[in-house]
Structures are given as C-alpha cells and as structure tokens.
Amino acid sequence: MTKTLSISSSSYRLHHYYTKPTSRLTSVSLKIRALSSPSSSSSTTSMATKVGPAVIVGGGRVGRALQDMGSGDDLLVKRGEAVPLDFEGPILVCTRNDDLDAVLDSTPKSRWNADLVFFQNGMMEPWFESKGLGDAGQVLAYFAVSKLGEPPIDGKTDTNPEGLTAAYGKWASAVAARLQAGGLSCKVLEKADFQKQMLEKLIWISAFMLVGARHPGATVGAVEKEFRSEVSSLISELASAAAAEKSITFEDAMEDRLCAYSRAVAHFPTAVKEFKWRNGWFYALSKKAIAAGKPDPCPLHTAWLKELNVVQD
Structure with missing residues (x-):
C-alpha cells in the first residue's frame, strides 16, 4: 500500500512517496514539483496627486495657468472682488506689484501672514516690512506663460537642469505640488537660501532689462549674446552691492547661471519697468x-539710468 505525505510551501509542493519494503532495500523516492501560481493580469494605475484648493488672486496669464494646474476646486478672485475668510488653503497672489495694496485691502487681515503667497518679481522686502508681512510666503517663478491659456514653459537651463523655481513659507510644499502637477519644477527653500535666490533674480531682471533698454529692440537673448560684456559688468556691480547690503555671500558662477536663464527665455523683450520694485532698490x-559721503556702489547702473532718463537727480 502506498501512502502520500504532502507538504506545501509558497513555491513548491513536496510529495514524499514511500512503499512497504519487499526486500532488504527500502525504496524511497522524493519528488519536488514546482507549483506555478495562477496567472493574473494586473495593470498599474498611477494615482495622480490631488492638488489642494487655493484662492487665486488675479486672472491673468499666471493666475489662469495656476488654476489649470488645480483639481477644479480653486476660487479665482478678480479685480475688485473680495478674498473670502472661510475658504481654506493658500491665497496665491498673481497681480501686478502696483496692485498689491488693493489685494491687501480686499483680504481679511487674519489671513495676511497665515495664507498669502506672492508670485511677484522684484524686491518685496521693504513693502513686506511696511505691511507687517514678515511671514508671508513667496515664489520665485522661473517659468513663462506667453499667452493667456497657453501652458507655461519651465525655465530650466543648462547650468540648472533641475529647474530654478523656488517657494518659501507655510504653503511652499503645496505650491510646489501644484506646479509639479502642471509639469513644472519647484524646490522648497528655507528663508536664507530663498533670499539669496530672490536677490539673484532681482539682479537678473535689473541688469538684463537695463542693458536691453540701451539697445532698442534687443531681446533678453540678444543682450546675452551680443552685449555680454555690458551685462557682465552690471551683474558684477549689482551683486557686490547686494551682498554688502545684506551681509551675504552668493554662490560662485552667478553670471553663468543668469546668462543660462537668459538663453532659456531668449525671446523675452527688454524694458525698464516697475522701477520701484526692481532697479529702484539698487538706486536707493x-x-x-x-x-553719507561714500562712493556710489553702483556707478554704472546709476549712469545708465540717467542716460535713459529713468532718473534725473
């Protein structure tokens, strides 16, 4: 008579057969049979991260682009409309700099430091200080939206292929998630690192716009390619003045980074605009x-502003 002992594991079934001896030799056979698991077809579904809702102030190119990156539950606030008190989430401010006072007037004061996130270019610190906005969030937007409704173009460069856009503050991670959902890069920085990058972008926009204005019709790309020596001298001068004023040390190769970004957005036109928020800080x-009886820390910058009649005194 034959008996069978069956032992199962996750991979194999072991059958140990033995027979009643018919001679002095005991016949033992051991057979291992691979057990194949049932075939199953499974598809991997990538779950898109849901972007949290936000109030978006400003229905221009950037504001609309941010809304398109959302999950459909954002609130778009247009000119003259009030920001609600009870809509939870960040308040993404995408207006012109000169409209910021009106934005504050339409926003409940309890939400100023808690929820406001500013996307504006330029030197914002004096205005923040005057309004008591020491904890306000900020975004350095190194991306471009050419026309209303068009997808944004990330300002990745050959020196910074990981991207340059950065966010700071309470809602920085939420902003980064929104931008990444829209196919853009964004890193989250602490305040000291963010300030350095903010100053670099201020130097970029102040230097390239001023040099371009000296050569009517020049784009940002033309400034980088045809007037490199002029913009190089101005970058060096403005960087030195900013470092001394803020007691900071910039990372090496700033000129290379700023020129690389200019190549990425070579089609941008140039003009000296929003003076108070850009070149005005260096002129101050x-x-x-x-x-104070000291030498001008930005003599080239001052001379070119006067040459273009941007300042007269």
Whole structure:
C-alpha cells in the first residue's frame, strides 16, 4: 500500500512517496514539483496627486495657468472682488506689484501672514516690512506663460537642469505640488537660501532689462549674446552691492547661471519697468551711500539710468 505525505510551501509542493519494503532495500523516492501560481493580469494605475484648493488672486496669464494646474476646486478672485475668510488653503497672489495694496485691502487681515503667497518679481522686502508681512510666503517663478491659456514653459537651463523655481513659507510644499502637477519644477527653500535666490533674480531682471533698454529692440537673448560684456559688468556691480547690503555671500558662477536663464527665455523683450520694485532698490543704495559721503556702489547702473532718463537727480 502506498501512502502520500504532502507538504506545501509558497513555491513548491513536496510529495514524499514511500512503499512497504519487499526486500532488504527500502525504496524511497522524493519528488519536488514546482507549483506555478495562477496567472493574473494586473495593470498599474498611477494615482495622480490631488492638488489642494487655493484662492487665486488675479486672472491673468499666471493666475489662469495656476488654476489649470488645480483639481477644479480653486476660487479665482478678480479685480475688485473680495478674498473670502472661510475658504481654506493658500491665497496665491498673481497681480501686478502696483496692485498689491488693493489685494491687501480686499483680504481679511487674519489671513495676511497665515495664507498669502506672492508670485511677484522684484524686491518685496521693504513693502513686506511696511505691511507687517514678515511671514508671508513667496515664489520665485522661473517659468513663462506667453499667452493667456497657453501652458507655461519651465525655465530650466543648462547650468540648472533641475529647474530654478523656488517657494518659501507655510504653503511652499503645496505650491510646489501644484506646479509639479502642471509639469513644472519647484524646490522648497528655507528663508536664507530663498533670499539669496530672490536677490539673484532681482539682479537678473535689473541688469538684463537695463542693458536691453540701451539697445532698442534687443531681446533678453540678444543682450546675452551680443552685449555680454555690458551685462557682465552690471551683474558684477549689482551683486557686490547686494551682498554688502545684506551681509551675504552668493554662490560662485552667478553670471553663468543668469546668462543660462537668459538663453532659456531668449525671446523675452527688454524694458525698464516697475522701477520701484526692481532697479529702484539698487538706486536707493546708491543714493544712501552718496548722502553719507561714500562712493556710489553702483556707478554704472546709476549712469545708465540717467542716460535713459529713468532718473534725473
């Protein structure tokens, strides 16, 4: 008579057969049979991260682009409309700099430091200080939206292929998630690192716009390619003044980074605009130094502003 002992594991079934001896030799056979698991077809579904809702102030190119990156439950606030008190989430401010006072007037004061996130270019610190916005969030938007409704173009460069856009503050991670959902890069920085990058972008926009304005019709790309020596001298001058004023040390190769970004957005036109928020900060440093009997820290910058009649004094 034959008996069978069956032992199962996750991979194999072991059958140990033995027979009643018919001679002095005991016949033992051991057979291992691979057990194949049932075939199953499974498809991997990538779950898109849901972007949290936000109030978006400003229905221009950037505001609409941010709304398109959302999950459909954002609130778009247009000019003259009020920001609600009870809509949870960040308040993404995408207006012109000169409209910021009106934005504050339409926003409950309890939400100013808690939820406001500013996407504006330029030197914002003096305005923040005047409004008591020491904890306000900020985004350095190194991306471009050419026309209303068009997808944004990320400003990745050959020196920073990981992208340059950065966010700071309470809602920085939420902003980064939204931008990444829209196919853009965004890193989250602490305040000291963010300030350095903010100043670099201020130097970029102040230098390239001013040099371009000296050569009517020049784009950002033309400034980088045809007037490199001029913009190089101005970058060096403005960087030195900013570092001294803020007691910081910039990372090496700033000129290379800023010129690389200019190649990425070579089609941008140039003009000296929003003076108070851009070149005006450097001109204020010059006036302060001269009033104290010290040399102008930005003599080239001052001379070119006067050449273009941007300033007269």
